[in-house]
Amino acid sequence: MEITKIDSILTGSRRLFVKVHTDTGITGIGESGNWGFREAVVGTINRMEKPLIGQDPLRIEYINDELYKRFKFGGTVIGGAISAIDIALWDIKGKYYNAPIYQLLGGAVRKKIRLWGVVDGRDISSSIKSAKELKAKGYTCIRLNPTNIEEAKGTYARRMNAMSEMIHAIRDAIGLDVDLGCEIHRALQPHESITLLKMVEDCNLLFFEDPINYENYFSLKTVTEKTKTPISAGERGFCIQDIQMLLQNESVSFIRPDICLMRGITGCKKAAAIAESHYVNVIPHTATGSINLAGNLHLAAAIPNFEVLETCPITSEWDKIQKEIKTPFKIENGCIEVPEGPGLGIELRDDIEITAPYCDWEWDFIKCNIK
Numbered sequence: 001m002e003i004t005k006i007d008s009i010l011t012g013s014r015r016l017f018v019k020v021h022t023d024t025g026i027t028g029i030g031e032s033g034n035w036g037f038r039e040a041v042v043g044t045i046n047r048m049e050k051p052l053i054g055q056d057p058l059r060i061e062y063i064n065d066e067l068y069k070r071f072k073f074g075g076t077v078i079g080g081a082i083s084a085i086d087i088a089l090w091d092i093k094g095k096y097y098n099a100p101i102y103q104l105l106g107g108a109v110r111k112k113i114r115l116w117g118v119v120d121g122r123d124i125s126s127s128i129k130s131a132k133e134l135k136a137k138g139y140t141c142i143r144l145n146p147t148n149i150e151e152a153k154g155t156y157a158r159r160m161n162a163m164s165e166m167i168h169a170i171r172d173a174i175g176l177d178v179d180l181g182c183e184i185h186r187a188l189q190p191h192e193s194i195t196l197l198k199m200v201e202d203c204n205l206l207f208f209e210d211p212i213n214y215e216n217y218f219s220l221k222t223v224t225e226k227t228k229t230p231i232s233a234g235e236r237g238f239c240i241q242d243i244q245m246l247l248q249n250e251s252v253s254f255i256r257p258d259i260c261l262m263r264g265i266t267g268c269k270k271a272a273a274i275a276e277s278h279y280v281n282v283i284p285h286t287a288t289g290s291i292n293l294a295g296n297l298h299l300a301a302a303i304p305n306f307e308v309l310e311t312c313p314i315t316s317e318w319d320k321i322q323k324e325i326k327t328p329f330k331i332e333n334g335c336i337e338v339p340e341g342p343g344l345g346i347e348l349r350d351d352i353e354i355t356a357p358y359c360d361w362e363w364d365f366i367k368c369n370i371k
Contacts, residue, residue: 001026001096003057006049006085008042009348011356012320015289016041016080017348020088022057026095029348030088031291033260034080036361044081047071052085057092064266068239079238079261086264087295087344094343101295101345102338105269105302112335113300114308116181118315119144124151124166131170134178138333141179141206141308144170146196147187160192164199171203179206179308181232186213190222197227206308207232207254207283220251232256234271235285239263243271247278254307258285259295272303281307290324294344301338309336324352 002023009017014035020028032041048067055063067082094101102108117134119142121127127144134142144166146152151162171180182205184193193211209232211223224231230253234243238261246252257271272282282305284296293311300306311331312318322328325346329336339345349355 001057003052003055006045006052008045009353010038010042010358011324011352013359013361014038014317015324015356016084017289017291017352018045018084018088020052020057020085020092022092024096026092028057028088028091028093028095029291029344030084030086030091030264031260031289031295032080032084033258033285033288033292034076035288037077038361040077041080041084044077045084048081048085057089058096060086060089060093060266063089064263068263074238076236076238076261079263083258083260083262083264083267086266087259087291090265090295090298091343094345098342100338100340101265101298101343102301105265105298108301108338109304110301110306112337113297113306114141115139115311115331115334115336116141116143116179116308117334118142118312119170120315121149123149124162124169127166128169128173131174134334135174138335139178140334141181142170142174143181143183143209143310145183145185147184156192160195160199163196167200167203167205176204181205181207181209183209184211186210188212190219193223194226197223197229201227201229205229209233209256210235217245217249217251220246221249224251230254232283235261235287237262237271240267240270240274243274247275247280252280254281254283256283256285258287258292259299260288260292261285265295265299268299269303272299272305276303276305281305283307284309286310286312290321290329290346290348291344293321293329294339294346297336297338298344311336320356323355324348 005021007019016032016038018030117139120130146163146166214236232254234256257268259268
């Protein structure tokens, strides 16, 4: 079996899917996680296509390693391109052996994957309502972002007080039978995170994610050593060395590798093994589409140190994910069963480029008054 062609498929404002074709008619599907610079990833995949033509797609480790070493550049553009190809190769391998990917990774540790529910709400009141609804649906873990609420504006004191009030209110609303995590999205400075963490330590958070920007792991350690709340990070990592540095520095209690950035399923399986040696659990990162989610389900099924899975960054993305595939995912009591079909076990809709046409992800510089 040989690789014959690689197609990139840009859809919507955040998706980049990849199809790897073979001379046997088997096609694998992958996805890149660098949604901010998808066009750059497409260019990288095009550059990688030529040396991949004629390669045996079952030699996943060899191909992954060669792509990483030969191009001599790091970053999430390269990582996103390798990841998309790697996931597609695992899909091919599963279809070739007529087995789901998790079986090829060593078999199932679990068949049902626990999800977290995303708290919607732009203020404290609506966020409490959303959290109660998620609990009623059977979720045993929910995640909120206190930096997004309307009340978290103004002076330092008002912002800290509002975020603390929100976290305490939601903990009171859901009780102790639901795990509660906070996503900060790198929106706070180290001293701000430390202050907020001290204010909410009595809430027994499962995790406090990405409290500061990810570039300096040593600064993250500054936060970790001043709180008893578990810290999670790693979603922007593109190589297993990023994970090793986080763990070696004892900066995190959970790692968050993204199969669409960290050299695919191959890279994230290794990251999970590194974390296991440090007694650290894995919360796989899901930020893009249906292939990202499906691949994470197989990874979560096959690793012993899995904690909980992100379904999507915001609830509004869920409908888009469901419409991308021929057979939608089913959530029941806050869990998804791992697809049992060969490979990923799901297929993209044939008309996805029509139903979710490509559009640019618009952005602009933040307006500020310097007068």
